[in-house]
Amino acid sequence: MKKIAVLGLGKVGTLAAELLHQSGFQVVGIDLRAVSKPLPFTVKQLDLNSADDLAAELAAQDAVLSCLPYHLNVQIAEIAHKAGIHYFDLTEDVPTTKRIIELAQTAKGLMAPQCGLAPGFVGIVGASLIGELDECRSCRMRVGALPQNPTGLMGYAFNWSPEGVVNEYINDCEVIEDGERKWVSAMEWLENIYIDGVRLEAFTTSGGLGTMCDTYLGKVANIDYKTMRYPGHAKLMNFFFHELLMRERRDEAGEILVHAKPPVNDDVVYVHVASEGTVDGRLQRREFVRAYRPMEVAGEQRTAIAWTTAGSVVAVIEMVRAGKLPGQGFLKQEDIVLADFLKTPTGAFYSA
Structure with missing residues (x-):
């Protein structure tokens, strides 16, 4: 090649x-x-x-x-x-x-x-952490591409494709829960996560697992993927897509969101992957947690979401x-x- x-x-x-x-x-x-x-x-x-x-x-x-x-x-x-x-x-x-x-x-x-x-690098990391355990009971994968200095109630900037963001916020999400393969709604299963002292919320979004449910069904009892945002984002997006029915007008939804929250140069990509299971019969937890920021790549300063x-x-x-x-x-x-x-x-x- x-x-x-x-x-x-x-x-x-x-x-x-x-x-x-x-x-x-x-x-x-x-x-x-x-x-x-x-x-x-x-x-x-x-x-x-x-x-x-x-x-x-x-x-x-x-x-x-x-x-x-x-x-x-x-x-x-x-x-x-x-x-x-x-x-x-x-x-x-x-x-x-x-x-x-x-x-x-x-x-x-x-x-x-x-x-x-996500999908991609996060799945590579997730598989690696699963492989460190003799038996794995759960693998939780979270990724968030965010502005370092958020403004407004949404706390977001559209540094990624608006078509992709709208798609993952609306489409159903595949998970493995208690050994069963399931489809669940996007922007649900809300939880809090802290990385470097920063409070984030995480919620289900579509597509981040790639083919992991195919691979690990019957081997890992619980697998899910969530997107991380600053607190309050999921509530606003649920209102926008479901109460205002913008889920029925995807192209227009993307245009509105990018117009309101254009891209920024100072972004951060948070990656939080954790697996739990046993090694030699003892319960263990393995974690991969990173905050990737803009850096110089190929002679120019690049945003975190671009280079990752x-x-x-x-x-x-x-x-x-x-x-x-x-x-x-x-x-x-x-x-x-x-x-x-x-x-x-x-x-x-x-x-x-």
Whole structure:
């Protein structure tokens, strides 16, 4: 794998492309719009809704990374499957991933969705903590991408895709509870969490577990994923989506929220993963708790959500190139060894 196309040159896509270029890949970045700054890799303008044009471009590549909104990924995955090349994305959308799993059954390349932060890195960490126990009774995974200096009652800024946020706030969430696989509503199961003395609330959101319920059903009695926000956020979002019925107007909901709470540069990504179980018959708890902040990556200061998301998928791609992961079929994030991930040039960012 040498040649890779990166689709979508927003903050995350551009950084992912720069990191791949820095790692020695031949990168072509593709976007509908012209980029506003010079980049160290080839850039092309292309209508990404045109299946024929995209197929012609991907025929010359070894792999494709989609950094586009989730609703575009099925078509891209189908084109990659037909071309016999590797496919990577950042999606949290469950139906999209189910379709990619179907494609992977006859794929010549690797089909690897959900390679971002959550799902993605958080699942790699969760699997690692589960593996430290002889028997695991629970694994709780929480991630929050937040402004460091929140304002207003919502305490939030839309540094991530509004389509993705709305999707995970509305769609049902898969969990394992008391050994049973269940679907529960989003923005429920509210709890308090403290990280570095900062009080946060956590609540269920869709897609963060990836395929972990498939992997651990019958092995771990309780698994769930929650998003972390500042206190009071869930109440306001439940009012917005359910009492005001904005769940029926998703596109408009995203526009309203981004207009009210635009992105900030000073953000923080909190990761809190905990597993409980036994080692040699004694009850133990294992934790991975981090607060990731903006830092300089590829010569520029990057937001925490940009480098944690882009860095995760680039580290996975580096592992595939190095033969540390399969080159064909479907890749589950929980099958990625955390220690190997952290040894990659890009995965090393997460060791701080």
